[in-house]
Amino acid sequence: MDDALDLRDVRITAKGVPLLSVSTRIAPGHVITLMGPSGAGKSTLLDFVMGGLSPAFRASGSVWLGGQDVTGLPPEKRRIGILYQDPLLFPHLSVAQNLAFGLPRGPDRRARIDAALAEIGLDGFGPRDPATLSGGQAARVALMRTLLSGPRALLLDEPFSKLDAALRDQMRRLVFDRARAAGVPVLMVTHDAADAEAAGGQVIRLG
Amino acid sequence: MLRPLPLLTAALLALPVLAGVIGTLLPALGHAPAIGLDGWSLAPFRDALAWPGLTEAALLSLWTGLAATLGTLALLALILGGWHGTRAFTALERILSPLLAMPHTAAALGIAFLIAPSGWIARALAPILGLSRPPDLLIVQDGLGLSLIAGLIAKELPFLLLMSLAALPQLRPNARLKTARSLGQGRMAGWLKAIFPGVYRQIRLPVLVVLVYGMTNVDVAVILGPNTPSTLSVQVTRWMVDPDLAMRATAAAGAVIQLALVLAAMVFWVALERGAGRVHRFWVWCNHGLPERPLRLAGIVLATIAAGLVLFGLASLAVWSVAGPWRFPDLAPEFLTLRSWMRHGPEMAQVAAITLLIAGLSTLIALALTIGCLEAEHRHGMTPGSRALWLLYLPLLIPQIAFLPGLQSLLLKPSLVSVTAAHLVFVLPYVFLSLGDPWRAWDPRYARVAAGIGAGRARVLWQVRLPMLLAPVLTAAAVGMAVSVGQYLPTLLIGGGRVPTLTTEAVALAAGGDRRAIGVWGLGQAGAAFAPFALALILPALVWRNRKGMRNG
Numbered sequence: 140m141d142d143a144l145d146l147r148d149v150r151i152t153a154k155g156v157p158l159l160s161v162s163t164r165i166a167p168g169h170v171i172t173l174m175g176p177s178g179a180g181k182s183t184l185l186d187f188v189m190g191g192l193s194p195a196f197r198a199s200g201s202v203w204l205g206g207q208d209v210t211g212l213p214p215e216k217r218r219i220g221i222l223y224q225d226p227l228l229f230p231h232l233s234v235a236q237n238l239a240f241g242l243p244r245g246p247d248r249r250a251r252i253d254a255a256l257a258e259i260g261l262d263g264f265g266p267r268d269p270a271t272l273s274g275g276q277a278a279r280v281a282l283m284r285t286l287l288s289g290p291r292a293l294l295l296d297e298p299f300s301k302l303d304a305a306l307r308d309q310m311r312r313l314v315f316d317r318a319r320a321a322g323v324p325v326l327m328v329t330h331d332a333a334d335a336e337a338a339g340g341q342v343i344r345l346g
Numbered sequence: 347m348l349r350p351l352p353l354l355t356a357a358l359l360a361l362p363v364l365a366g367v368i369g370t371l372l373p374a375l376g377h378a379p380a381i382g383l384d385g386w387s388l389a390p391f392r393d394a395l396a397w398p399g400l401t402e403a404a405l406l407s408l409w410t411g412l413a414a415t416l417g418t419l420a421l422l423a424l425i426l427g428g429w430h431g432t433r434a435f436t437a438l439e440r441i442l443s444p445l446l447a448m449p450h451t452a453a454a455l456g457i458a459f460l461i462a463p464s465g466w467i468a469r470a471l472a473p474i475l476g477l478s479r480p481p482d483l484l485i486v487q488d489g490l491g492l493s494l495i496a497g498l499i500a501k502e503l504p505f506l507l508l509m510s511l512a513a514l515p516q517l518r519p520n521a522r523l524k525t526a527r528s529l530g531q532g533r534m535a536g537w538l539k540a541i542f543p544g545v546y547r548q549i550r551l552p553v554l555v556v557l558v559y560g561m562t563n564v565d566v567a568v569i570l571g572p573n574t575p576s577t578l579s580v581q582v583t584r585w586m587v588d589p590d591l592a593m594r595a596t597a598a599a600g601a602v603i604q605l606a607l608v609l610a611a612m613v614f615w616v617a618l619e620r621g622a623g624r625v626h627r628f629w630v631w632c633n634h635g636l637p638e639r640p641l642r643l644a645g646i647v648l649a650t651i652a653a654g655l656v657l658f659g660l661a662s663l664a665v666w667s668v669a670g671p672w673r674f675p676d677l678a679p680e681f682l683t684l685r686s687w688m689r690h691g692p693e694m695a696q697v698a699a700i701t702l703l704i705a706g707l708s709t710l711i712a713l714a715l716t717i718g719c720l721e722a723e724h725r726h727g728m729t730p731g732s733r734a735l736w737l738l739y740l741p742l743l744i745p746q747i748a749f750l751p752g753l754q755s756l757l758l759k760p761s762l763v764s765v766t767a768a769h770l771v772f773v774l775p776y777v778f779l780s781l782g783d784p785w786r787a788w789d790p791r792y793a794r795v796a797a798g799i800g801a802g803r804a805r806v807l808w809q810v811r812l813p814m815l816l817a818p819v820l821t822a823a824a825v826g827m828a829v830s831v832g833q834y835l836p837t838l839l840i841g842g843g844r845v846p847t848l849t850t851e852a853v854a855l856a857a858g859g860d861r862r863a864i865g866v867w868g869l870g871q872a873g874a875a876f877a878p879f880a881l882a883l884i885l886p887a888l889v890w891r892n893r894k895g896m897r898n899g
Binding site for chain 1: 726791792794796803809816
């Protein structure tokens with residue numbers, strides 16, 4: 140089976156004006172970086188891949204995942220996780236409840252969540268209020284929340300831009316190592332060249 | 347599934363108003379089979395015009411409405427221009443905000459108590475002026491409608507102030523004021539030149555609502571307004587509830603005259619806006635300043651008086667409700683007693699239950715419709731235009747007195763259900779206006795993150811968005827409840843006098859003059875409006891007490 144994320148002839152227009160066109164294939168465990176100035180439509184492309192394109196835009200082409208055309212599927216059926224520059228932990232849930240939010244049904248939920256917390260060095264943080272975490276801790280929980288949901292692809296929207304320099308390196312390594320280990324294709328948009336370098340994969344320039 | 351909701355909601359707002367206006371027009375033109383009028387004639391108008399007080403009542407409506415609106419707006423400008431961003435302003439805002447919840451009726455009753463010749467103000471002045479008896483002055487219900495205007499200003503100032511504060515952040519007032527002052531403008535002149543026009547543009551519809559309410563309200567005008575004659579709306583209401591059914595046609599004609607008067611006033615207001623705009627531009631062009639200190643002083647003093655009128659009015663109601671014997675110049679009763687509460691309390695509690703039931707039901711429906719519309723907007727990327735905003739304001743811009751009589755005769759049999767439905771028409775706009783901004787301000791990336799880890803739209807709504815927006819949802823519910831609790835005319839007319847609420851009973855008592863009873867009922871009405879706000883503040887704080895990220899909305 141082909142577990143790649145495949146963007147086939149994706150063209151996006153805004154009010155009839157062509158914004159971007161992309162055609163690429165991201166193999167499992169690999170990262171492709173989209174770079175371009177703001178306004179080049181990077182985030183719009185991610186919206187299209189997620190399945191939530193704003194009606195101000197029109198798109199043609201298709202998104203394939205695991206050998207299946209997912210273009211017509213609603214976002215929650217695509218199983219494409221996304222990470223933003225903010226961790227966006229649900230502020231009304233505990234850390235453990237955040238992790239449980241996307242965890243598919245199954246036995247030993249508690250044990251799996253505890254293990255996941257231990258893996259990111261946050262042993263015993265389950266009952267904590269996410270607002271009390273440091274920026275780096277919250278970013279790790281956000282990553283783990285996405286991975287626990289068993290995504291088939293991962294999108295990164297300027298994911299490291301709000302972390303300070305020391306943390307940024309650490310977080311980059313964690314995200315890319317994890318994605319490789321899980322064997323998910325990763326599509327990243329950024330305007331930080333260091334991000335692209337750390338990702339090590341192909342770079343596509345927009346705009 | 348949610349797609350048709352906005353249309354349904356629009357219909358729910360517009361149809362009752364339009365049907366009601368038509369239902370008022372028909373009997374005014376002599377066509378009302380239900381009361382034995384069959385055919386077309388101008389007789390109802392002749393009857394209305396034959397009432398000797400008509401011209402004076404119409405002028406009174408115009409004068410009190412326009413003066414109250416202009417007064418509120420002027421005070422708003424003084425307060426915002428002179429004090430926005432200062433510590434005094436924050437304090438004033440804290441005092442004024444809760445007053446928004448106060449029903450008009452309770453506020454008017456309290457103010458009437460306060461300024462009456464035997465009220466606290468006269469009592470406080472008695473030793474200075476050497477009075478041993480209440481002065482023989484017609485203060486409440488004075489012929490010029492001055493106490494009515496004062497009451498309206500005191501009650502509408504918090505409304506316009508909160509509307510302005512909601513509009514302000516996007517105007518970046520601090521940066522603009524700094525720029526203006528660095529160019530040599532005084533604080534107030536700079537504020538009024540650089541920021542106020544933007545504020546006014548944002549609160550234009552609320553200002554028109556104040557104008558319409560000021561001209562056509564019945565509950566405040568009955569309590570504080572003149573009596574010989576009264577304002578036109580009060581007279582139309584008297585005709586409406588006259589046991590002689592033939593008077594309904596006269597009432598309808600009066601309502602049509604009132605509607606025409608309101609439309610004329612709106613046209614006049616728009617002309618006034620243009621003129622004011624021209625004067626404003628001229629003022630900016632010539633680079634004139636303002637007498638800053640006296641104006642700032644006037645602003646803070648007048649706003650404090652406005653807040654004080656409502657607050658001490660409420661205190662008057664409270665003290666009278668527990669007052670034993672209370673002779674004139676004494677500032678306090680001889681002793682306090684719960685006798686009035688024992689006598690009126692049980693009945694008041696029963697009526698309070700009905701009132702809260704109607705308020706709860708209409709608010710629940712309004713909330714469901716509002717959330718449905720906002721969610722449809724979010725899911726289908728619908729963007730409401732300015733027309734949608736006008737629609738939302740429609741039931742507030744067409745005077746109640748112009749369409750409720752028609753609605754009553756056309757559609758509805760008096761019952762709890764019909765009163766609830768009528769309340770919904772007025773509750774819905776306020777719930778929508780209250781919830782719309784926080785709902786739209788919610789970060790949609792939360793929805794994408796949740797969808798990315800497998801949550802469908804319904805789950806995102808129920809498990810992420812609604813819990814995160816618990817505080818604004820509850821606040822909107824409290825606003826809806828307060829609006830419903832305060833409704834007088836819809837309850838009276840659609841309920842056919844058979845569905846008593848705290849408001850109808852309090853207004854009915856006002857004519858009597860049993861101050862202890864009025865105190866109990868007025869306080870009960872205020873309490874019914876305040877209690878949901880208290881809950882809306884306390885509940886989120888309790889539910890999310892362990893969630894720091896939920897403190898600020």
